[in-house]
Amino acid sequence: MHTAFVTGADRGLGLELTRGLLERGWRVIAGRYLENWHELTELAGRHEGRAVVVPLDIGSDRSVRDAANLAGASADAIDLVIHNAAVSTSLKDLTIAGGLNYEDMIRIYNINAIGMLRVTEALLYLTDAGTMKRQCIVSSEAGSIERCSREAWYGYCMSKAALNMGAVRLHENLHADGYTFRLLHPGWMKTYMSGSKNEEAELEADVVAEAALRYFIGPGEEDHRLVMKDWAGGEWPW
Amino acid sequence: MSAGFVVVVGAEHKAAERLCRLWLSEGWTVLASFTGEGGGEDRSRYEDFGGDSRKLHTIAIDPRDSESVQSLSELAASVMERIDMVVVAIDRRRETRLRDGMSCEDVLAMYEYNALAPLRTIEALLPLMEDGMKRLCFLSDVRGSFAAGHGSDYAGYGMSLAAKHMSVKIMSNSLGPRGYTFRILTLNGEREGFGLTEEAALRASRWLADFTDESLLKLENELAEPVPF
Numbered sequence: 001m002h003t004a005f006v007t008g009a010d011r012g013l014g015l016e017l018t019r020g021l022l023e024r025g026w027r028v029i030a031g032r033y034l035e036n037w038h039e040l041t042e043l044a045g046r047h048e049g050r051a052v053v054v055p056l057d058i059g060s061d062r063s064v065r066d067a068a069n070l071a072g073a074s075a076d077a078i079d080l081v082i083h084n085a086a087v088s089t090s091l092k093d094l095t096i097a098g099g100l101n102y103e104d105m106i107r108i109y110n111i112n113a114i115g116m117l118r119v120t121e122a123l124l125y126l127t128d129a130g131t132m133k134r135q136c137i138v139s140s141e142a143g144s145i146e147r148c149s150r151e152a153w154y155g156y157c158m159s160k161a162a163l164n165m166g167a168v169r170l171h172e173n174l175h176a177d178g179y180t181f182r183l184l185h186p187g188w189m190k191t192y193m194s195g196s197k198n199e200e201a202e203l204e205a206d207v208v209a210e211a212a213l214r215y216f217i218g219p220g221e222e223d224h225r226l227v228m229k230d231w232a233g234g235e236w237p238w
Numbered sequence: 239m240s241a242g243f244v245v246v247v248g249a250e251h252k253a254a255e256r257l258c259r260l261w262l263s264e265g266w267t268v269l270a271s272f273t274g275e276g277g278g279e280d281r282s283r284y285e286d287f288g289g290d291s292r293k294l295h296t297i298a299i300d301p302r303d304s305e306s307v308q309s310l311s312e313l314a315a316s317v318m319e320r321i322d323m324v325v326v327a328i329d330r331r332r333e334t335r336l337r338d339g340m341s342c343e344d345v346l347a348m349y350e351y352n353a354l355a356p357l358r359t360i361e362a363l364l365p366l367m368e369d370g371m372k373r374l375c376f377l378s379d380v381r382g383s384f385a386a387g388h389g390s391d392y393a394g395y396g397m398s399l400a401a402k403h404m405s406v407k408i409m410s411n412s413l414g415p416r417g418y419t420f421r422i423l424t425l426n427g428e429r430e431g432f433g434l435t436e437e438a439a440l441r442a443s444r445w446l447a448d449f450t451d452e453s454l455l456k457l458e459n460e461l462a463e464p465v466p467f
């Protein structure tokens with residue numbers, strides 16, 4: 001049985017990825033950020049023995065270390081990590097001419113960009129012991145510098161571009177140790193990134209999760225060449 | 239190319255120092271702003287620049303602090319009739335070795351310096367650029383390019399530069415219609431002098447300040463080769 005670690009598993013895409021892995025027979029260690037949101041707890045209860053929920057704030061060194069320790073107490077190895085947790089902001093539309101909010105931009109970067117590094121490092125002793133050594137990162141088209149046509153969204157776009165660069169550099173660093181990476185733009189989903197469910201979006205999280213899991217789990221050219229792909233398999237430029 | 243008014247932020251950068259010296263020798267008015275910890279030592283290197291000393295102004299600031307950045311803007315307003323070009327050369331670099339105890343604090347600090355500080359300073363200086371040639375320039379590093387085949391020990395640094403490049407792209411989208419143009423000069427910090435020979439420095443100084451080229455956004459290295467993001 002393979003073991004996966006999923007960050008931001010509380011709801012939306014993270015919850016659906018966790019569900020999909022459990023239905024495939026995986027053991028899943030699911031990171032929970034929201035104490036008062038119960039969907040993940042209910043899901044874990046239906047897969048007792050294979051689902052472990054751990055408190056996890058990827059923006060906190062201590063929280064990530066504690067979660068890694070809990071993961072190590074329940075598994076000898078982790079085969080696949082899905083870096084899904086991320087935040088957005090209500091201050092997206094600020095412009096440089098009007099004045100940016102730098103504290104907010106630091107908060108976003110600490111979570112969206114550095115969070116992935118924290119979790120990767122903390123789980124390294126477990127992923128080194130795994131057979132699959134797969135790192136999966138949920139990014140965004142907002143991180144594509146070449147395709148960017150936005151006039152605002154500084155903090156979020158900068159954090160996703162940095163996340164993509166982090167993935168590229170970790171791939172260089174870990175590839176020789178047998179690690180492979182998957183980098184995903186999940187599309188515009190009906191999720192809770194803004195705090196409440198975005199019903200105007202195009203895609204349901206469970207539909208994207210199904211496509212994502214095929215991409216995350218299967219073999220592919222990405223084993224040798226790191227690219228960002230979307231839920232439909234399209235490649236995105238950096 | 240006629241002389242103008244340039245503000246250089248991060249003038250302690252070796253390549254920035256060389257560019258300032260060239261521009262000063264060509265009659266530009268240069269406001270050199272130091273953002274490093276060795277502020278006093280950095281400023282003393284500028285004292286033997288020669289040229290018209292009335293055209294060289296210096297100040298030390300903390301680019302992470304809005305009040306400090308505001309003092310830069312106030313000095314610029316007092317010594318320049320306008321700003322034609324801002325060159326941001328702020329550069330903080332630390333290794334990020336995943337297996338050797340990575341410091342997330344360092345990674346965040348690099349973001350604050352390399353990606354956010356340029357935005358803070360440009361935000362403060364923009365009002366003084368409206369009557370100038372509206373050129374915004376950034377010194378960067380090859381490890382900020384996705385296509386660069388190395389840099390694995392500098393993941394945090396590369397991430398901060400990718401963030402900076404994204405911010406430049408967004409700025410070009412929003413300020414381009416107002417006549418602003420953007421240049422990113424990508425150097426190699428692992429080479430002596432950032433790989434900037436005298437010839438390359440002269441070429442770079444002219445490329446950055448070539449206002450006849452109205453291209454919105456260009457990214458080149460010191461050999462005048464285009465560099466992909």
